[in-house]
Amino acid sequence: MPSQKDPDMRVVVLGAGLLGVTSAYYLQQLGHEVIVIDRHATPAAKARGRVETAVTAAAAQLLRQSAARRAARAKWLGLYVSYVSLRRRFAKLLDRVIGEAPKSKPIEHLVRLGAYSRGIVRSLRDEAGVPPGQRNAGLLSFYTDADAFNARLARASHWHALGCEERLVSAEEALHIEPALQALRGELAGAAYSLDDPATRDPAQFAASMVFLCRAAGVRFLTQHTVISLKERAGRIEHVELLDANGQPTVLRGQAYVLALGISSAMHAERLKIAMPFRFLREYIVTIPLKDASRAPRVALRDRQGKLRIRRIETTGGDCLRVSSTVRASLDEENEPDSDRVDAILHRIESLLPGAADTAHASLQTAVHAVSRDGLPMIGKTRLFNLFLNVAPGARGWINACGAGKSIARIVSGLRPEFEFAFRNP
Ligand SMILES: Cc1cc2nc3c(=O)[nH]c(=O)nc-3n(C[C@H](O)[C@H](O)[C@H](O)COP(=O)(O)OP(=O)(O)OC[C@H]3O[C@@H](n4cnc5c(N)ncnc54)[C@H](O)[C@@H]3O)c2cc1C
Numbered sequence: 001m002p003s004q005k006d007p008d009m010r011v012v013v014l015g016a017g018l019l020g021v022t023s024a025y026y027l028q029q030l031g032h033e034v035i036v037i038d039r040h041a042t043p044a045a046k047a048r049g050r051v052e053t054a055v056t057a058a059a060a061q062l063l064r065q066s067a068a069r070r071a072a073r074a075k076w077l078g079l080y081v082s083y084v085s086l087r088r089r090f091a092k093l094l095d096r097v098i099g100e101a102p103k104s105k106p107i108e109h110l111v112r113l114g115a116y117s118r119g120i121v122r123s124l125r126d127e128a129g130v131p132p133g134q135r136n137a138g139l140l141s142f143y144t145d146a147d148a149f150n151a152r153l154a155r156a157s158h159w160h161a162l163g164c165e166e167r168l169v170s171a172e173e174a175l176h177i178e179p180a181l182q183a184l185r186g187e188l189a190g191a192a193y194s195l196d197d198p199a200t201r202d203p204a205q206f207a208a209s210m211v212f213l214c215r216a217a218g219v220r221f222l223t224q225h226t227v228i229s230l231k232e233r234a235g236r237i238e239h240v241e242l243l244d245a246n247g248q249p250t251v252l253r254g255q256a257y258v259l260a261l262g263i264s265s266a267m268h269a270e271r272l273k274i275a276m277p278f279r280f281l282r283e284y285i286v287t288i289p290l291k292d293a294s295r296a297p298r299v300a301l302r303d304r305q306g307k308l309r310i311r312r313i314e315t316t317g318g319d320c321l322r323v324s325s326t327v328r329a330s331l332d333e334e335n336e337p338d339s340d341r342v343d344a345i346l347h348r349i350e351s352l353l354p355g356a357a358d359t360a361h362a363s364l365q366t367a368v369h370a371v372s373r374d375g376l377p378m379i380g381k382t383r384l385f386n387l388f389l390n391v392a393p394g395a396r397g398w399i400n401a402c403g404a405g406k407s408i409a410r411i412v413s414g415l416r417p418e419f420e421f422a423f424r425n426p
Contacts, residue, residue, distance in 0.1 A: 008033055011412060012240060012254035014227050016043035018203070018398050019390045020260035021210045022405025027258075028217045030413045035254070036219060037242065039226040047207035047398055106375045108162055109422045110394070113377070115163025116419045117403030121206075124402070140178050141166070141302035142191040148304060149189035166192035180297040183354050203398035225250075227261065230268055236386045256412050260390045263370040274382045276391065277373040280329040285365040286345050288321045288357040295356035296321065306348045321357045323349060329368060379404045380411060380424030388412050389424055
């Protein structure tokens, strides 16, 4: 069994996404020799925006259809938003009835992971000089449904005890924090506000800093190498088979292996008979140029009922709103985005922030993300004693990567993680 007593153990990290890179950094900090394998030329390419996620032609087509239909559909919007949230609730209920829902409460584990990870991001910032990144004036999660806000209020002290930093504020205070939401006066039930949430900052800058820290600490990156298979022998991984940049097969051995290949991890896990139940989410990312900056939000917003995340960003073409919405990808949506959803997003923005953004010139990207079926990142041990998992961090992936990376480094080293979480244990 790998343990803290093997300080110069060679650990092979499979995948240089954010999870692989943060795992590598903390493994190196614990004294191991660390090699990270990735098929891309640049580590953390996805988080640094160097991998194309747009479905460009399909997205352009959707926007054209959307513009033509939106005017005619306005009166159905309210109904549509209700339909989408009803469908989500029904999906959760169905999961519960057919027994898919986990028995523990995933949200509590996620709150703890988030709190632990935020602490690590801050200490990296202070100790290792990771730059703070472009700062927003906080994150405001607002509720237009009084029942939902009351339910959040009822959980407030419990979540606070778990490390949640959000402060619950009245509708009036929410409008004071973000005057751009004036159109919601009378409709707003309240909000949760956090002033310094690292999640509102730029993941690309964070990823670049982590790669820099890794290299400075001595982590080796074997880029343009594709993992073909993990070879099992006598209850352990004996070696990994790779293809190098020239397509030549090669073999790499280590004493321990961390599987952090993102969604590609599933294929390898399945071959090794390790359960990795995923479901897919499609993220719609709409970028809308600002029309009137004085009506645009200063803080990052989370629209709890419309299920939107709204952030003001700077682009070379000027300031924009970046709006994203995530839905369960049904089978057809795994291949094709749904134009109704684009309509709903643009309508919702027009009603939340009237006059702020030029929705006629919106652009659309979509991305498919894999999350575990119970919504919890898969961090921990497998049935093979020297193979460990760090997969599926979820929507707050880049922040949670820090907590996940430090924890898996401790688990690989035979140390206890520093907080309570549903770590995988075969
Ligand atoms: C709703 C939602 C929104 C999100 N938004 C963002 C966002 O805006 N920005 C962001 O960074 N993350 C976002 N995420 C999180 C993101 O999906 C990832 O979870 C996160 O970036 C960490 O990823 P990872 O390291 O697990 O996987 P990945 O980033 O996918 O990294 C896996 C790495 O493995 C490599 N790899 C895969 N297969 C092989 C192979 N066979 N051989 C060699 N290398 C291989 C890939 O090249 C890649 O570098 C979002 C997630 C959700 C659910």
